[in-house]
Amino acid sequence: MKMDEETVEGIEVDLLLEALRRRYGYDFRSYARATVERRVRQFLSEMSVASIADAIPRLLHDESFAITLMQHFSISVTEMFRDPEVYHVLRSAVVPLLKTYPHVKVWHAGCATGEEVYSMAILLREEGLYERATIFGTDFNDAALQSAKAGIYPLQKIQEFTKNYQRAGGRRSFADYYHADYDSALIDSALKRRVTFANHNLVTDTVFGEMTLILCRNVMIYFNQELRARALRLFTESLVRGGFLCIGTREDLTFSEVVDAYEVVDAKARIYKKKAA
Amino acid sequence: MNTSRTHRAAVIGGSAGGLEALGALVVALGEGCPLVLVAVLHVHRTSSVALVAQSLSARGSIVVSEARDKEQARPGQLYLAPPDYHLLIERDGGLALSVDAKVRWARPSIDVLFESAARAFGKELIGVILSGANDDGSDGMAAIKRFGGLTLAQDPASALHAMMPLSAIERGVVERVAPIEGIAAILRARSGATEVER
Numbered sequence: 001m002k003m004d005e006e007t008v009e010g011i012e013v014d015l016l017l018e019a020l021r022r023r024y025g026y027d028f029r030s031y032a033r034a035t036v037e038r039r040v041r042q043f044l045s046e047m048s049v050a051s052i053a054d055a056i057p058r059l060l061h062d063e064s065f066a067i068t069l070m071q072h073f074s075i076s077v078t079e080m081f082r083d084p085e086v087y088h089v090l091r092s093a094v095v096p097l098l099k100t101y102p103h104v105k106v107w108h109a110g111c112a113t114g115e116e117v118y119s120m121a122i123l124l125r126e127e128g129l130y131e132r133a134t135i136f137g138t139d140f141n142d143a144a145l146q147s148a149k150a151g152i153y154p155l156q157k158i159q160e161f162t163k164n165y166q167r168a169g170g171r172r173s174f175a176d177y178y179h180a181d182y183d184s185a186l187i188d189s190a191l192k193r194r195v196t197f198a199n200h201n202l203v204t205d206t207v208f209g210e211m212t213l214i215l216c217r218n219v220m221i222y223f224n225q226e227l228r229a230r231a232l233r234l235f236t237e238s239l240v241r242g243g244f245l246c247i248g249t250r251e252d253l254t255f256s257e258v259v260d261a262y263e264v265v266d267a268k269a270r271i272y273k274k275k276a277a
Numbered sequence: 278m279n280t281s282r283t284h285r286a287a288v289i290g291g292s293a294g295g296l297e298a299l300g301a302l303v304v305a306l307g308e309g310c311p312l313v314l315v316a317v318l319h320v321h322r323t324s325s326v327a328l329v330a331q332s333l334s335a336r337g338s339i340v341v342s343e344a345r346d347k348e349q350a351r352p353g354q355l356y357l358a359p360p361d362y363h364l365l366i367e368r369d370g371g372l373a374l375s376v377d378a379k380v381r382w383a384r385p386s387i388d389v390l391f392e393s394a395a396r397a398f399g400k401e402l403i404g405v406i407l408s409g410a411n412d413d414g415s416d417g418m419a420a421i422k423r424f425g426g427l428t429l430a431q432d433p434a435s436a437l438h439a440m441m442p443l444s445a446i447e448r449g450v451v452e453r454v455a456p457i458e459g460i461a462a463i464l465r466a467r468s469g470a471t472e473v474e475r
């Protein structure tokens with residue numbers, strides 16, 4: 001029987017994902033498929049494995065091989081003050097309302113290596129909210145969380161971060177927030193004091209209670225419709241009434257089942273407010 | 278009359294001079310073209326692709342829009358990758374965005390779009406490389422060819438920047454080289470919109 005090469009490749013990827021799930025508990029079947037396949041191909045070429053089928057027995061018997069693959073699936077590309085205009089809106093439209101709370105709990109779901117979390121810490125500090133805030137950064141990639149905790153970034157990225165910071169309406173000199181050390185920038189330890197990083201998997205873990213503001217940006221873009229719906233339900237349950245949800249600038253609440261639970265704060269910045277009832 | 282629809286989709290890539298070429302292609306497609314059309318142009322991360330889409334829409338009868346994540350791509354419409362996101366096509370014809378690392382300095386990357394489309398549409402796909410001053414797209418064209426699709430490049434002599442079509446041609450992964458009007462004629466013929474290929 002003749003079968004198209006692309007169809008066979010699809011079957012191989014199915015089998016690989018099944019092996020990863022049954023052997024290690026990581027379930028990528030509900031991820032956007034085209035990107036998953038791309039990352040599998042990338043992984044194979046980096047590890048010099050000839051075919052997807054060849055990777056499956058190795059995956060089953062070699063845990064470090066599996067962890068490397070899992071990290072490929074998590075590609076944690078991020079930056080400080082990514083989409084500066086979003087931070088602008090957070091400052092002007094969300095912060096004034098956060099100021100009415102005695103205590104503010106912020107959750108960054110899918111925080112990758114922490115740049116977004118420290119950006120928030122800076123913003124809250126400049127707005128006088130930091131001392132009554134608790135900021136959580138979660139991800140399912142332990143290696144990324146380790147970097148996040150360390151808060152050490154390549155110095156060559158600082159120029160871009162600084163530009164973003166200024167465009168985001170930063171009030172001071174960005175150099176106040178890090179210490180340069182050879183070719184690294186260390187995040188100022190004061191910005192870590194109210195920050196906690198923890199492992200949380202949006203596929204399998206549950207509610208992360210009583211948040212005032214949840215940011216989940218550029219994570220659900222990698223999920224299929226069902227998984228995205230699951231994550232959105234989880235965020236809606238984790239938010240206090242009147243709490244805020246901020247998603248990626250090319251992500252969408254419009255066609256989701258939770259859309260009615262929110263009012264729009266700023267459509268372009270993708271910031272929503274959970275309704276009272 | 279002998280119309281035959283052999284292809285379902287075309288992916289288009291361009292960089293410097295690519296917008297001009299894509300504009301000319303939209304005009305040359307005239308009444309339209311019942312293929313799913315998806316394009317990556319290298320643009321600055323702060324530029325507005327929505328505005329580009331508007332002005333392209335005004336030039337012909339094809340509806341042009343910025344691609345939205347998880348949107349179903351429809352025939353006869355042209356989707357453009359948003360700035361700073363990769364654009365991929367799922368096997369079910371859905372569009373998917375990603376913020377994965379740049380591929381050879383580009384995001385959106387033509388290779389990323391083409392490689393996903395090659396798997397989604399197999400031999401029913403046409404790949405088109407337009408003007409550009411780098412070699413993004415050559416790997417993608419190779420993938421399209423490998424999965425049985427048709428590969429076209431803008432005639433380098435007619436492109437504002439020849440390097441992009443040239444590098445695909447030199448890789449040996451381009452089946453036909455044509456100026457914009459010729460590319461439009463092939464797209465229309467392969468989509469079943471016209472009977473003969475010029």
Ligand SMILES: C[S@@+](CC[C@H](N)C(=O)[O-])C[C@H]1O[C@@H](n2cnc3c(N)ncnc32)[C@H](O)[C@@H]1O
Binds near residue numbers: 079113138216
């Ligand atoms: C592109 S990064 C986004 C980082 C940051 N929020 C931003 O927008 O710059 C995506 C992150 O989502 C994480 N992620 C993917 N699937 C996840 C899951 N099921 N649970 C938790 N985190 C996940 C990845 O590990 C990765 O670090």
